[in-house]
Amino acid sequence: PLKAKASLSNEDIMRYSRQLLLPELGVQGQLNLSKTSVLVVGCGGLGCPLAQYLGAAGIGRLGLLDYDEVELSNLHRQVLHGEENQDQAKALSAANAVKRLNSTVECIPYHLQLSSENALQLIQHGKPLVSASALRMEGQLTVYNYRGGPCYRCLYPVPPPSETVTNCSDGGVLGVVPGIMGCFQALEVLKIASGQGSSCGQQLVMFDAQDARFRSIKLRPKQAGCAVCGENPSVTRLVDYEAFCGSAATDKCRKLNL
Amino acid sequence: PLKAKASLSNEDIMRYSRQLLLPELGVQGQLNLSKTSVLVVGCGGLGCPLAQYLGAAGIGRLGLLDYDEVELSNLHRQVLHGEENQDQAKALSAANAVKRLNSTVECIPYHLQLSSENALQLIQHGKPLVSASALRMEGQLTVYNYRGGPCYRCLYPVPPPSETVTNCSDGGVLGVVPGIMGCFQALEVLKIASGQGSSCGQQLVMFDAQDARFRSIKLRPKQAGCAVCGENPSVTRLVDYEAFCGSAATDKCRKLNL
Amino acid sequence: MAAPVAIHLEFGGGAELLFNGVKDHHVTLPSQPDPWDVKQLLVWIQQNLLKERPELFVQGDSVRPGILVLINDADWELMGELEYQLQDQDNVVFISTLHGG
Amino acid sequence: MAAPVAIHLEFGGGAELLFNGVKDHHVTLPSQPDPWDVKQLLVWIQQNLLKERPELFVQGDSVRPGILVLINDADWELMGELEYQLQDQDNVVFISTLHGG
Ligand SMILES: [Zn+2]
Ligand SMILES: [Zn+2]
Numbered sequence: 001p002l003k004a005k006a007s008l009s010n011e012d013i014m015r016y017s018r019q020l021l022l023p024e025l026g027v028q029g030q031l032n033l034s035k036t037s038v039l040v041v042g043c044g045g046l047g048c049p050l051a052q053y054l055g056a057a058g059i060g061r062l063g064l065l066d067y068d069e070v071e072l073s074n075l076h077r078q079v080l081h082g083e084e085n086q087d088q089a090k091a092l093s094a095a096n097a098v099k100r101l102n103s104t105v106e107c108i109p110y111h112l113q114l115s116s117e118n119a120l121q122l123i124q125h126g127k128p129l130v131s132a133s134a135l136r137m138e139g140q141l142t143v144y145n146y147r148g149g150p151c152y153r154c155l156y157p158v159p160p161p162s163e164t165v166t167n168c169s170d171g172g173v174l175g176v177v178p179g180i181m182g183c184f185q186a187l188e189v190l191k192i193a194s195g196q197g198s199s200c201g202q203q204l205v206m207f208d209a210q211d212a213r214f215r216s217i218k219l220r221p222k223q224a225g226c227a228v229c230g231e232n233p234s235v236t237r238l239v240d241y242e243a244f245c246g247s248a249a250t251d252k253c254r255k256l257n258l
Numbered sequence: 259p260l261k262a263k264a265s266l267s268n269e270d271i272m273r274y275s276r277q278l279l280l281p282e283l284g285v286q287g288q289l290n291l292s293k294t295s296v297l298v299v300g301c302g303g304l305g306c307p308l309a310q311y312l313g314a315a316g317i318g319r320l321g322l323l324d325y326d327e328v329e330l331s332n333l334h335r336q337v338l339h340g341e342e343n344q345d346q347a348k349a350l351s352a353a354n355a356v357k358r359l360n361s362t363v364e365c366i367p368y369h370l371q372l373s374s375e376n377a378l379q380l381i382q383h384g385k386p387l388v389s390a391s392a393l394r395m396e397g398q399l400t401v402y403n404y405r406g407g408p409c410y411r412c413l414y415p416v417p418p419p420s421e422t423v424t425n426c427s428d429g430g431v432l433g434v435v436p437g438i439m440g441c442f443q444a445l446e447v448l449k450i451a452s453g454q455g456s457s458c459g460q461q462l463v464m465f466d467a468q469d470a471r472f473r474s475i476k477l478r479p480k481q482a483g484c485a486v487c488g489e490n491p492s493v494t495r496l497v498d499y500e501a502f503c504g505s506a507a508t509d510k511c512r513k514l515n516l
Numbered sequence: 517m518a519a520p521v522a523i524h525l526e527f528g529g530g531a532e533l534l535f536n537g538v539k540d541h542h543v544t545l546p547s548q549p550d551p552w553d554v555k556q557l558l559v560w561i562q563q564n565l566l567k568e569r570p571e572l573f574v575q576g577d578s579v580r581p582g583i584l585v586l587i588n589d590a591d592w593e594l595m596g597e598l599e600y601q602l603q604d605q606d607n608v609v610f611i612s613t614l615h616g617g
Numbered sequence: 618m619a620a621p622v623a624i625h626l627e628f629g630g631g632a633e634l635l636f637n638g639v640k641d642h643h644v645t646l647p648s649q650p651d652p653w654d655v656k657q658l659l660v661w662i663q664q665n666l667l668k669e670r671p672e673l674f675v676q677g678d679s680v681r682p683g684i685l686v687l688i689n690d691a692d693w694e695l696m697g698e699l700e701y702q703l704q705d706q707d708n709v710v711f712i713s714t715l716h717g718g
Contacts, residue, residue, distance in 0.1 A: 132617065
């Protein structure tokens with residue numbers, strides 16, 4: 001667990017001066033950020049801008065998880081990595097890049113795949129999950145486990161058939177679309193971590209890059225009969241996400257407080 | 259002027275494979291990007307993500323203009339720079355960072371302030387201008403000089419009094435807000451440069467980060483009586499932007515085809 | 517007899533690819549003895565709009581897992597799901613959950 | 618006599634700071650002999666809502682340069698500017714142009 005800072009150093013005050021001015025953040029918000037740990041699951045098109053802006057803003061600890069290595073075909077959207085990082089573990093490359101931007105952030109690279117075994121060690125149960133995805137010219141974002149809103153399983157009690165799941169290697173993606181969605185994730189994480197609160201709980205935000213149009217829709221609340229978060233949960237350990245939904249967990253980029 | 263590529267190299271095909279899959283882009287769109295020059299005015303909170311995603315996507319030439327040097331108080335939002343780049347020219351630091359990501363992009367740093375004198379050399383008259391701004395928890399974006407839409411002067415025939423102009427040092431800004439707006443600029447530039455077209459001409463897009471809400475409003479068309487783009491223009495050379503609107507031109511981050 | 521119902525259908529998140537890539541459909545459901553509900557709408561869509569691979573859109577008499585249904589910008593779970601009775605000018609969205617980044 | 622007009626006023630881009638930081642105002646303009654136009658609305662806002670520094674909001678009988686006015690999500694230039702006659706339930710937005718990044 002992270003030790004809470006009692007006050008900001010002179011260097012902190014200088015570095016964060018432009019955001020300390022904001023009444024929505026202020027010194028207390030900045031101190032809240034410094035005692036928050038965030039796990040970024042996937043250091044790809046979403047995880048790169050997410051980690052970049054969380055690190056820049058002064059999140060206390062950043063876990064960076066990815067099992068993959070950097071390839072040339074990643075660089076059109078995975079902007080924390082560079083040409084020289086090809087074949088390097090993405091988790092390590094991302095950690096080094098965040099360190100160059102803000103050496104006061106504790107970065108912990110995890111070069112592994114999230115599974116039901118290690119998830120229990122890494123993820124504290126019931127913490128908010130800021131989940132986003134991007135494909136082709138579209139993006140989606142939802143905050144799960146937040147203020148009476150649904151968990152992932154409430155919304156999707158049955159996993160989609162695996163043949164219906166398209167990922168970026170099949171469907172393609174314009175790199176800046178995960179860029180926008182990853183920044184959006186960072187915004188909601190920062191609002192939650194600083195104490196301001198997210199406005200995306202129990203909402204699905206959809207982005208259409210072709211029309212440059214955002215739209216929010218209201219989701220169902222937490223379901224009493226949910227197998228994970230309901231009144232009589234039948235799933236009391238973390239299910240293997242990959243087995244559950246049939247897509248590679250690392251295609252997703254998500255945030256969880258440790 | 260940039261020489262048009264006749265075809266993509268094998269390395270290009272590998273690097274851009276995930277976006278070449280998109281019917282909205284395809285090989286022709288990628289070739290269009292490679293023959294486009296974009297001038298990024300200001301390598302700050304907006305210019306950093308803008309340059310990052312334009313470079314990653316394979317824009318042919320990127321002019322990077324900023325008169326300023328990197329300071330610690332920039333790093334919460336100006337994510338192309340790092341701690342080691344403090345006191346370096348932002349234009350140069352940004353160019354080096356884009357090169358690390360994509361060495362095939364021609365980057366030209368301009369360590370100077372945009373003025374009416376040098377603008378004539380740098381900016382081709384009548385090209386679309388993707389303009390954005392971000393302050394506190396809000397952002398705005400407009401595409402000027404585009405398909406019958408207004409120019410800046412059509413919309414603001416009289417400059418705002420300088421005492422009403424707040425910038426980031428006075429008003430503060432949450433770093434990821436220019437992050438989102440700069441990515442949004444990159445999206446619209448890429449849509450214009452690839453031939454897909456922008457949906458933001460004659461529109462003002464407003465973003466409220468607190469409510470996570472976007473909203474678009476319809477602007478006036480090009481004005482026949484405009485002093486710059488109208489039927490009898492009285493301003494036939496570029497006006498000094500700073501003198502015209504009383505704010506530091508580099509607070510803005512804009513894009514212009516060379 | 518219930519009067520014809522004019523509704524706006526939208527498909528997104530890739531679901532539009534099953535409908536020739538067309539995202540917006542303004543349709544009029546014909547007059548029938550009982551009011552139209554969403555269950556009947558799904559059958560009508562399959563018979564009148566769906567161009568290919570119905571298994572990617574329906575499963576049994578509902579939509580396949582991984583597609584969210586929104587009625588007038590709210591999760592259909594809040595509206596009665598298959599039993600919801602369609603009103604004239606309703607907006608029904610079928611959005612496929614994206615997996616990627 | 619024209620009936621009272623209920624309208625929704627919004628301030629943004631920093632203009633809300635002149636109104637105690639409140640972005641949304643639902644107001645009812647009282648009955649008067651002639652219909653309300655935007656010019657009269659600006660006077661009403663100054664007398665009833667504006668908390669400080671009127672020179673940052675108005676200049677002469679119009680808004681100060683750098684503030685965009687939107688009537689029902691369109692630039693007021695498309696609607697007749699100061700002469701536009703307000704209708705019940707109209708939405709009028711005053712948005713200060715941001716300079717920063
Ligand atoms: Zn649940
Ligand atoms: Zn003009």
